[in-house]
Amino acid sequence: MGAVAGVDPVAEHERARAALRAVIPRLDRLLRAAPDLDAPSGVPPWTVGDAGAHLCAVYLAFCSAFTHEFADWDGVLPAGDGSFTERITAVNAKSIGLLDADERRHLGELLTERGERFLHVTRDLAPGTPVAAPWYGQKVVLTLANATGLMLSESLLHGLDVARGARIPWTIGADEARLVIGQAMPAVMPLALDEAKAQGVRISFDVVIKGGPRLAVVVDDGTATVTRDAPPRAYDCRITAEPTAFLLISFRRTPLWTAIARGRIRAGGRRPWLALRLSELIAGP
Numbered sequence: 001m002g003a004v005a006g007v008d009p010v011a012e013h014e015r016a017r018a019a020l021r022a023v024i025p026r027l028d029r030l031l032r033a034a035p036d037l038d039a040p041s042g043v044p045p046w047t048v049g050d051a052g053a054h055l056c057a058v059y060l061a062f063c064s065a066f067t068h069e070f071a072d073w074d075g076v077l078p079a080g081d082g083s084f085t086e087r088i089t090a091v092n093a094k095s096i097g098l099l100d101a102d103e104r105r106h107l108g109e110l111l112t113e114r115g116e117r118f119l120h121v122t123r124d125l126a127p128g129t130p131v132a133a134p135w136y137g138q139k140v141v142l143t144l145a146n147a148t149g150l151m152l153s154e155s156l157l158h159g160l161d162v163a164r165g166a167r168i169p170w171t172i173g174a175d176e177a178r179l180v181i182g183q184a185m186p187a188v189m190p191l192a193l194d195e196a197k198a199q200g201v202r203i204s205f206d207v208v209i210k211g212g213p214r215l216a217v218v219v220d221d222g223t224a225t226v227t228r229d230a231p232p233r234a235y236d237c238r239i240t241a242e243p244t245a246f247l248l249i250s251f252r253r254t255p256l257w258t259a260i261a262r263g264r265i266r267a268g269g270r271r272p273w274l275a276l277r278l279s280e281l282i283a284g285p
Helices: 009-033 048-067 084-095 107-121 144-166 174-183 185-191 243-250 256-261 272-281
Strands: 130-132 141-143 202-209 214-220 224-228 237-241 265-268
Touching (some): 009 144, 141 144, 185 224, 202 272, 243 256
Antiparallel strands (some): 237 265
16 A cells, blocks of 8 residues: 555554554453353354454464464465455464463453564554565565554454453444554455456445545456545445444444444445445455
8 A cells, every 4th residue: 555645654554553552451451351251252153252362363463474473374374375255264263263271261461462562563664564464365465554454453343243242332433443444445455355246347436434534446357456545536436434334334243224224324426326336346354
């Protein structure tokens, strides 16, 4: 993700780091307060403990891009280079088994340790520093800004999954959601394109997030590009959304129709009915 006109990438990256730093102790308190790690989480069939263990694995993966502390990638990554959904499904299934029963009793501590380590080892690195992410694809390389945004996304969303299972309040603020949408989604949305469904499809979406950012999502015969704050052009469909609502819809935590009914997302432009195609074409991680 390159620099965007009007956006200071260094300052935005620092805001994302600050948001990640702030959510880590919230997660620690949440996991310590969860009364039953075996209770169903907000993402069946995972339990509360599974969601926490997965988040610990996410933190370990991104840390290891710099520290190389985890070496058993052959035991976690699927063979070959299948679709994004197949790869993520396989990796997620293995991620929840990386911690033993004793480690699961200390999820908050482990998460804090790994989160703080990531922030420490990346503190002096530029937002554009390359980060290998083989769990997304064999040759996928993100930027540090993307990785930080994804860690923030995983923290907020899996925090919600744990909180729903534990029946503990959990909030995702609009500014936090904007950072995820701006830092992570331009990189992950093209990876998550369902290439089979996108064959022969040519649609352009203008995704307007209230308060920013703005994403130009262009699907063109099996490929997708996502550009932040692109120059003006004609689009097939404009989607205007509140940031938290868009984040939750994108990651399948809130039904689209619920957000529509509450006025949190709406479609316009020349062909507004195409808004429904976006969630069909971009697979949920």
